[in-house]
C-alpha cells in the first residue's frame with residue numbers, strides 16, 4: 001500500500017468527506033452511527049426527518065457493488081434520537097483495502113458519532129443457531145489477516161489499540177435489555193470475519209467451530225478495529241441468514257441470505273430502534 005493510498009482513506013480525507021456531508025445534511029449531535037448489513041436495509045425506512053446523500057457524492061466513498069446494499073448516508077431520527085446511517089458498506093472481497101472498508105467509520109467519527117452500531121448477515125457456525133436468529137456480537141476473530149491500521153498512525157487514533165473489549169460490554173447489555181423489552185430473543189456469540197467472496201467449505205466451518213466462532217461473515221471487523229483506534233464504543237448484531245456450509249446439506253446462495261435478512265428485519269429493526277432510544 002502506498003502512502004498516497006493511505007492519505008486517501010486517513011483522518012484528513014475523513015474530515016474532507018465529513019465537511020461535504022455536513023454541508024448536505026446538517027448533522028448536529030448524532031448519538032450513534034449505524035452500519036446496515038446485507039438485507040437489513042429496512043431500518044433506513046424507520047428513520048424520520050431523513051436527509052440522504054448518495055455515496056457517489058461523498059469524497060472517498062464508492063458506489064456499492066452488492067445487491068441488497070443501497071449506497072447512501074442518511075441523517076435523521078430513530079427512536080427519537082439523531083443518528084447517522086450508512087446504508088451500504090465497502091467489502092474487501094470487492095477489491096477494497098481494509099483501510100477503504102473502514103473509511104466510513106473515520107467519516108462518521110469526524111461527524112461527531114462516538115458510538116458505532118454495526119449489523120451484518122452471517123452464517124451460523126454454532127449448530128443450535130437457526131436462520132433468522134439475531135446474535136449480539138460479543139467478540140470477533142480477525143481471519144481476514146488484514147488490518148486497517150497498517151500504515152502511518154492517523155492523528156487522533158491509538159497506534160496499538162487495546163482489543164480486550166472492542167465490543168463495549170455496557171452496550172451488549174443495553175441491546176439485550178432493549179430486545180427483552182419488545183419480546184425478542186437474542187443469541188450472543190463470536191463473529192469470525194473472513195475475506196470471502198466464497199462461502200466457506202465444510203472443513204473451514206469445522207475449523208471455525210474449533211476456533212471458537214459462532215457466526216461467520218465477510219465484513220465488520222475492519223470497521224470495528226478503526227472504531228477501537230478512535231476510542232469509539234461499538235455494538236453489533238449478526239443476522240444469522242443460513243447454517244454455515246456443511247452444517248446442513250443445503251447449498252448457500254446470496255439471494256437466500258438477503259431474503260432471510262429481510263424476514264428477520266422486523267425484529268432487527270425493533271431491537272435497534274429500542275437500543276438507540278436508550279443511548
Ligand code: HPA
Nearest residue numbers: 121122123216217218244
Ligand atoms: N458465510 C460467510 N458470510 C456469510 C454467510 C456465510 O455462511 N452468510 C451470510 N454471510
